[in-house]
Amino acid sequence: MDILSLLFIIVLGGLISGFVIWIVSKLGLGLKVDGFINAFGAAIVIAMVGGLVNWLLGVLDLSVGVDWLGAILYFIIAAVVLLITDRLLEGFRVSDFVGALIAAIAIGIIHFLLGWYIVLLLG
Numbered sequence: 001m002d003i004l005s006l007l008f009i010i011v012l013g014g015l016i017s018g019f020v021i022w023i024v025s026k027l028g029l030g031l032k033v034d035g036f037i038n039a040f041g042a043a044i045v046i047a048m049v050g051g052l053v054n055w056l057l058g059v060l061d062l063s064v065g066v067d068w069l070g071a072i073l074y075f076i077i078a079a080v081v082l083l084i085t086d087r088l089l090e091g092f093r094v095s096d097f098v099g100a101l102i103a104a105i106a107i108g109i110i111h112f113l114l115g116w117y118i119v120l121l122l123g
Helices: 003-026 036-059 068-088 097-122
Strands: 031-033 092-094
Touching: 003 031, 003 036, 003 097, 031 036, 031 097, 036 068, 036 092, 068 092, 068 097, 092 097
Parallel strands: none
Antiparallel strands: 031 092
16 A cells, blocks of 8 residues: 555545544534534544554553443543543533543444445445
């Protein structure tokens, strides 16, 4: 894979994630974003903060399982990532931990459904 293809995939992923964050912000679930550009920026910051948090968990030899407890821990970690992003980015606000948790669940569900739909389209 060449660098342009990789860059295209990264930008496309950021646009899709930004779109999902923008949609969730419109649902009034504890997350507010000032426009799509800020949602795209939030997607990039969330990816970087999430990558750092996952790297730290790996260094500490802490893993999140694939059972129900793992799913709950995953959404708690995602909520913390949203709260950290709130501190780092203007135009991106999370009401509180509960709002961050609800937004993280909504983002996860919409990402899943959108990915599933894209796979169906591509067949």
